[in-house]
Amino acid sequence: MSISGLISLAFTAMIIENVILNQFLGICPFLGVSKKRSSAVGMGVAVVAVILLSGIITWSLYRFVLSPLKMEYMQTIVFILVIAALVQMVELILKKTSPALYKALGIYLPLITTNCAVLGVALINIRKDYNFAEMIVFSLFIPLGFLLVITIFSMLREKIDTAPVPKAFKGTPIALITAAILAMIFSRFGGLI
């Protein structure tokens, strides 16, 4: 694939087919950790690291181990194993390097394991038969889209906290409505490419 093809893939992955607003993957941390901007950005960066690493490892495992041995049917269980181990490592590293972020993310950090965006990217890499360059671009820009949207969303939620929201909509309902409006805005990017 040419450079322009890669750029359009990057743009598609990050904005047009945004992982949260268009594919509805990774909603749990999106709603759970978006109350404060600092922890939202931390979550986004952790997700970028996990998805990129797990994308590279799962793609290589599939290409060089599972596929030659005709064990493609094992992909789901192998990918889950890799992702769980990676998240465990990220958790240990974060605990050492950034205790404040570790505390802010709390239970949502181990829950990256069950963040379906991670497994989703690993499986889409295989399903769409990406080569190495495409896989790197896709596994980098999907979580960057996640980081972008969760950052925007956390800023909106910080504003909503000070706004006079009707009692019935306080908390999660208004967050879901905001997310829906954000998704509608992002869906308009669909005509760009």
Add this chain to the structure above:
Amino acid sequence: MDILLPALVLGAIGFVLGLLINLVSKYFHVEEDSRIETIEAMLPKYNCGACGYAGCHDMAIGLLNKKAMVNQCKPIKQEAKEALMAHLDELFKAEKTSTNN
């Protein structure tokens, strides 16, 4: 053979990943209050979350900071519970005398 090979491959991948986690946990080991460790060792270690904490480790921190009650732990056995309560009493008593001095 058709069944054995996938099992072996999966086992090998799991082994390598386990080894890596072990290395990372050694290299990025965080020194923690040894009191947390002793309290955690006395909890059931089910990490069931019934106490409202994310796991037994968090519960141990809560107990040490007097934010949690031993009663919050649902699966703990009666003897273990009494031992843990005695241990905590001792800890807090020791703390008091050391601050008084």
